Amino acid sequence: MAKFLRINMTTQTATYEDAPAKYALMAGRYLTSTLVADQVPPSAHPLGPNNKIILAPGWATGTSAPTSARISIGAKSPLTGGIKESNAGTGFGQQMARMEIQAIIVEGFPTTPGKFWGVHITQNGATFFPADEYAGKGNYEAWRKIIERFGKKADVMGVGVAGEKRMTNAGICFNDMQGRASRYAGRGGLGAVVGSKGLKFIVIDDTGAPPLRPIADKDLFMQGQKKLTQAIRTHDITKPKGGLNTYGTAVLVNLLNEAGGFPTRNFSSGRFEGAPKIAGEAIFEGNKQRLGKELYNHACSPGCIIQCSNVWHDEKGQEAASCLEYESVWSLGANCGIDSLDDAGELVRLCNDIGLDTIEAGVTLAVAMEAGLAKFGDGKAAIKLMHEIAQGTPLGHILGNGAAFTGRAFGVIRVPTVKGQGLPAYEPRAVKGIGVTYATSPMGADHTAGYTIAPEILGVSGKQDPLALGGKAALSKGFQTATAFIDSTGHCLFIAFPILDIGSGFEGMIEEAAGVLGVQWTAADVTRIGEEILRTERKFNEAAGFTKKDDRLPEFMKYEPLPPHNVVYDVTDEELDSVYKDM
């Protein structure tokens, strides 16, 4: 893959260029973070002319490697003010890889505010088309129309109304395999950056390209693919009809609730009495009852063998929403005191339709509930608030800008954010290690940046007491480093479960990437590259004005004891600072 595609929104031109040698071994997050650091001034206004959007598939994306269809998107985040990588599972990156487009760089600034463009990428080149007719509509309708226009072979990246309006909780949307506008690079408000550039869609169709991307060392690659596939297929969490395939990611609900680490009603408790009603088991049983048969989950993107994506059905057995992730039924469920899967499902559907990150949306709604805008548990009121965002009312502009923004709008103190980004579905007071990740990740509060939940809750890669203090900084550091590498492979983060427990699976991941590139890498390279990525990101954030003071959990978690364990967050600042001290 030797090409960068540069899309200039000032001139509406798209040009290919040879990728500089410096970036030859980079892909996914490794490439997006490096390009952002190289090309975006850290002081740039995130929605101004000097920010850029970078898209890059992973090393293994576009190959036959299992579960490898992630695409990374990088920019300076308007939500956190720092560097951001957000990734999604979709065929888009696979088509890029097969066309040997190593990265797409969107830059420049529209000269006609309010006008929207699409870009159509084929083997014949990249062309602009006016996209105003798709603006202002729900994403389900817009994606249906755009796929009708460009054909089912096309994969589509784009933004919804939230991105058009430059709301800082706007995600970047991709279609799933059935064409649903439901796969999101959600976090960090990168959809607002896309919207600020007057870009509505990028449509890609690799017709005419080879079926697989070039692979330098096919033997090494195939050896790796075999090992990783075997590990995924045998691990209890990722195997067919295993935890994820049967219950989806919401299989975690009961586990976290049991551990007292399931944030409830805006992080005022770690246990939700309604948890069983919104758990993965309830989704499975509810679908079974409404459909009259068992429904196992499906792949969100081509080539996934974990297949954890689900569909929730209404009382008539019709499709209601997809996908009800753990994070989503938590954020739009327990965190708002809502115990109805139908209400949570409708909220998920609305997030997808408006173009919002479900985590940030739910954290925001709970802050709004604390401000008195709705009662905890009132799903219908929450749905009404979401419509305000869709309509772009002033209240919608508040809620669409996320939890920290909403907290400030109404003077709320209990605002669970780090670096301006809402905390995901694990209570750091009850699960200390994940708090280290939330606090110190360059991404802001993000469970996927260093998922210590694996050992602290799931017993993957050994079992650690979630409430214990010792060694949690080192634990988080190890996970953050390995994750930065995984985020560059194009693999879904869920391969972490098998590769952490099964040594040959870990080898397989490395061999795949090395095989694609024609290099010899070992576990030491995972650490080396992971640390390089994190250093690049930290350096950008420091140049943007971040300090250790930004590597802290919200103040209230230090003085408000969390039921049922009645614990505060007591990892010391020194320990938090140790994560990046010698990196």
Added chain:
Amino acid sequence: MAKFLRINMTTQTATYEDAPAKYALMAGRYLTSTLVADQVPPSAHPLGPNNKIILAPGWATGTSAPTSARISIGAKSPLTGGIKESNAGTGFGQQMARMEIQAIIVEGFPTTPGKFWGVHITQNGATFFPADEYAGKGNYEAWRKIIERFGKKADVMGVGVAGEKRMTNAGICFNDMQGRASRYAGRGGLGAVVGSKGLKFIVIDDTGAPPLRPIADKDLFMQGQKKLTQAIRTHDITKPKGGLNTYGTAVLVNLLNEAGGFPTRNFSSGRFEGAPKIAGEAIFEGNKQRLGKELYNHACSPGCIIQCSNVWHDEKGQEAASCLEYESVWSLGANCGIDSLDDAGELVRLCNDIGLDTIEAGVTLAVAMEAGLAKFGDGKAAIKLMHEIAQGTPLGHILGNGAAFTGRAFGVIRVPTVKGQGLPAYEPRAVKGIGVTYATSPMGADHTAGYTIAPEILGVSGKQDPLALGGKAALSKGFQTATAFIDSTGHCLFIAFPILDIGSGFEGMIEEAAGVLGVQWTAADVTRIGEEILRTERKFNEAAGFTKKDDRLPEFMKYEPLPPHNVVYDVTDEELDSVYKDM
């Protein structure tokens, strides 16, 4: 003055304590900033239980010194996230000083949210009274009622609806000599901190106290008072029927407009075609026409001999608004493209009534206009937007949180703020030195923190070319240092004009302070104390997470040339950083 009065809002108790020896020589900003640094954790949520509000009169406040009735208020600012000192001219500090209350410390946190309290301070002690009956009302009505209740001798500090609702552009209001709710410690949103504590009013009545505060060295003090009085009475700007007394601070309008440094329509130009219609001369002439006689200005607070406060009258000759400051007719006039004194006056009246800082309010309205919420120049639409704040609608909550917040709500790029605080009425691209002050002051963008306009525009203390680059960092540093001292004297900053040009006036200011305290101070002590104050403030901000990256003007000023000079802001980052390098 040996007492601190500690007002605890958790327990509704007020207790006197001996002021620790450490603070014996401190007053005004020197004392508030030191107490905030000592007692407020820099990581505290500004509206949470760990922030405090500190009130302290200056050294000369409560004496017979001229123009010395300023009271300083300190806290961690919810607008900037850093330390804040904001001061106002009012009798309140004089009564404190005569009662020998060196500082009032408001702390704790209400246990019954939504309930408001007042505190009544007399020689018999400090008592709480329920103040809910005054909440939700306009300030003019609330102050009238509270003064009716406690008598005309009382001076009242309090917050309006904006503060009650914890909006981060809420100012702290005091009555003027006629009981108008019109004198503000406006900047930095300190009214939101007061509101967050459930405090609506502090009423003070020193009946029974001596007529003047204790003075250690009366001869030295009187010598200083005489010199300073003489300087004020003879300088062209401050003398009776001089510039300020005749035209008010808005005498600056035509000067800045002529210099191309009068920010117009949200900082998109440095010259406003409607400037003459809103200038101080227009206020004087307008009043003359409507009243049938010349009206010179009056004192905002007891003992002021500059007397620059004005009243604007409507077509029937009735009082419409007070005071139409330069900053206010700019922010609510030119910066919104409004050239009607009646509209600007009504906007000033609304700010006072709601409890908002007029500078931030006008900068906010202009950002809202840029976002398309109203047309530039449409005064009636601007008035309508202000009513949204009063009513506490969602749009009101956006606007009430200031310019940076409004900019983010609607995705506006041209947002003229530093450290989250709106830029005042001098365009830094056209007046380079004031840009250094805006960028580097620990207070956020604040002209009063280092008023280089004196030499750059007014020719006070020598004349410097506003567009020239050389030496502007050193100039700002000198002004910032001297200002920190002046802000501790209790004198209005306008004594700077005479004391900068008349050496004996400068001596007089020092001798007054030294006389009150019984110390021997020289010009070197002004620098020593000024720098100590600034160091304390900077250190707090650094501990709160500020870096050099926060000492920058908004990015757009670096790439958008400003008419009519078509200049960008080109003072280098290195020069900006030199201000605090060796302090």
